[in-house]
Amino acid sequence: xxxxxxxxxxxxxxxxxxxxxxxxxxxxxxKFAEHLFVGVSAGYFVIILWHNGLVxxxxxxxxxxxxxxxxLDSSKWWYIFPGLLGILMFTRFSNKWxxxxxxxxxxxxxxxxxxxxxxxMANRVNRQLYAMMxxxxxxxxxxxxxxxxxxxxxxxxxxxxxxSALVYFYFSKAHTGVFGATAKLGIWTLMIGFxxxxxxxxxxxxxxxxxxxxxxxxxxxxxxxxxxNEHFHAGYQFVFWLVVLIFVVYIVSEIRxxxxxxxxxxxxxx
Amino acid sequence: MQLLERFMKLDRRWVYLFLVTVCVIAYYxxxxxPTIVEKETRSIYEFLDSLPPGERxxxxxxxxxxxQAELHPMTYALMEHAFxxxxxVIFTALSQNGPGMADQAIKDITDSVKVERTYNGVxxxxxxxxxxxxxxxxxxxxxxxYYGVPLDSIPMMKDAHNYDDIAILVDISGGNITxxxxxxxxxxxxxxxxxxxxxxxxxQYYPFLQSKQVMGIMxxxxxxxxxxxxxxxxxxxxxxxxVQLMAxxxxxxxxxxxxxxxxxxxxxxx
Numbered sequence: 001x002x003x004x005x006x007x008x009x010x011x012x013x014x015x016x017x018x019x020x021x022x023x024x025x026x027x028x029x030x031k032f033a034e035h036l037f038v039g040v041s042a043g044y045f046v047i048i049l050w051h052n053g054l055v056x057x058x059x060x061x062x063x064x065x066x067x068x069x070x071x072l073d074s075s076k077w078w079y080i081f082p083g084l085l086g087i088l089m090f091t092r093f094s095n096k097w098x099x100x101x102x103x104x105x106x107x108x109x110x111x112x113x114x115x116x117x118x119x120x121m122a123n124r125v126n127r128q129l130y131a132m133m134x135x136x137x138x139x140x141x142x143x144x145x146x147x148x149x150x151x152x153x154x155x156x157x158x159x160x161x162x163x164s165a166l167v168y169f170y171f172s173k174a175h176t177g178v179f180g181a182t183a184k185l186g187i188w189t190l191m192i193g194f195x196x197x198x199x200x201x202x203x204x205x206x207x208x209x210x211x212x213x214x215x216x217x218x219x220x221x222x223x224x225x226x227x228x229n230e231h232f233h234a235g236y237q238f239v240f241w242l243v244v245l246i247f248v249v250y251i252v253s254e255i256r257x258x259x260x261x262x263x264x265x266x267x268x269x270x
Numbered sequence: 271m272q273l274l275e276r277f278m279k280l281d282r283r284w285v286y287l288f289l290v291t292v293c294v295i296a297y298y299x300x301x302x303x304p305t306i307v308e309k310e311t312r313s314i315y316e317f318l319d320s321l322p323p324g325e326r327x328x329x330x331x332x333x334x335x336x337x338q339a340e341l342h343p344m345t346y347a348l349m350e351h352a353f354x355x356x357x358x359v360i361f362t363a364l365s366q367n368g369p370g371m372a373d374q375a376i377k378d379i380t381d382s383v384k385v386e387r388t389y390n391g392v393x394x395x396x397x398x399x400x401x402x403x404x405x406x407x408x409x410x411x412x413x414x415x416y417y418g419v420p421l422d423s424i425p426m427m428k429d430a431h432n433y434d435d436i437a438i439l440v441d442i443s444g445g446n447i448t449x450x451x452x453x454x455x456x457x458x459x460x461x462x463x464x465x466x467x468x469x470x471x472x473x474q475y476y477p478f479l480q481s482k483q484v485m486g487i488m489x490x491x492x493x494x495x496x497x498x499x500x501x502x503x504x505x506x507x508x509x510x511x512x513v514q515l516m517a518x519x520x521x522x523x524x525x526x527x528x529x530x531x532x533x534x535x536x537x538x539x540x
Contacts, residue, residue, distance in 0.1 A: 048369055211338065211342075
């Protein structure tokens with residue numbers, strides 16, 4: 001690894017440790033990492049939007065026209081209109097003219113709604129309903145493996161679970177008798193669903209931590225002590241220990257503060 | 271009983287410290303775990319494996335660095351499989367920081383499997399309307415690729431116009447762009463859609479598997495580990511599974527202790 005790349009890796013390691021330090025308590029190093037992340041994300045997005053959105057989709061399409069003709073001589077002159085609508089959004093910054101920004105917003109909402117309603121209805125409601133109405137697969141009732149979704153047995157579980165969960169959310173009738181028992185089955189179904197989500201969430205959070213351990217070990221630690229690297233004497237170990245020192249100093253200062261607080265005599269109230 | 275009460279009042283930071291210690295020990299411990307490959311992950315692998323060389327697939331890298339831990343191993347495993355099979359891969363990145371993720375993955379894998387880099391990937395930035403526009407022609411939202419090369423001058427894109435020209439679309443996602451691919455993409459243009467999701471999202475998308483809107487799901491780091499296992503290409507995901515096991519055991523232990531403590535305290539108050 002080149003020394004320049006290693007310095008960036010060290011900075012990444014510092015930011016990783018700074019973010020983890022929040023688990024102990026909020027501190028300036030965490031705040032720095034948090035602010036940097038927000039700033040870098042926003043800056044990166046602006047650049048991507050400019051180069052991959054505006055330049056390719058607007059400027060390059062109008063590039064065969066001329067500025068002094070307001071690009072009306074371009075072969076794709078109609079791209080001026082979306083450009084104008086985009087510019088109108090900036091009237092939000094003026095109290096007097098901010099109402100003009102409602103035009104592009106109305107245009108966008110109109111298109112998005114027209115596109116969304118039929119597609120969302122067809123694919124998130126109707127297709128799910130059809131899946132519930134399919135006949136039970138009796139020829140493959142037990143399926144080929146553990147909880148095979150295409151097996152008839154699974155289809156019955158899904159059908160019963162869906163209906164009972166829907167019954168639980170029906171509040172116009174008292175949850176008593178058979179109706180109450182079905183609603184109870186519904187809440188159990190929901191709880192199993194939440195449990196599965198929680199299990200997956202735990203896996204996701206631990207995965208984030210594993211990735212950071214892998215980064216600290218493989219990218220940072222191993223490169224800091226890689227004696228086979230021809231640039232090893234450029235000061236790899238020095239930078240590694242410098243980052244470690246920052247956190248050691250922080251930990252020691254926190255321990256000292258904690259001990260000082262513990263040994264402080266209780267203040268007398270008047 | 272006193273011990274349980276003390277557990278109930280334990281500072282959460284001790285729990286973090288214990289969990290971190292266990293994870294670090296498990297990371298450095300040298301043991302491997304068998305991976306049971308689930309049907310929903312296998313179906314993606316088998317589909318890609320059955321494609322003839324030269325077939326075109328579409329990989330949507332819709333995640334930011336915050337989901338890198340779970341989804342990057344998935345992307346690497348899938349891309350390496352595709353490139354080794356000599357499939358041609360079109361990439362998009364519709365999330366804010368996705369282009370950077372895609373760019374890094376493309377460069378790493380093309381270096382690893384020694385294929386020419388420049389024309390193997392096409393990365394874009396955009397959203398729902400972009401998905402719909404690509405159904406007509408990829409060139410409508412994206413006349414040029416991420417690197418600024420016009421699509422018509424890229425050999426693999428010459429006869430690729432829309433979703434009809436791809437064998438499968440794999441969306442590797444860390445956000446609600448997956449909803450857009452289901453409703454606006456698969457629902458409108460009816461192409462085979464497979465998902466690679468973060469653990470948090472996985473349970474939420476299983477209904478689309480049952481309704482056959484989605485042909486396969488890779489869920490979290492486990493999904494990535496399963497894919498690595500099938501391609502016989504162990505990587506970061508397989509490496510992280512033993513830490514997952516120990517972390518889950520610790521969390522289960524704490525949940526049991528917490529519940530015993532809760533019920534014991536409730537009994538005492540009665």
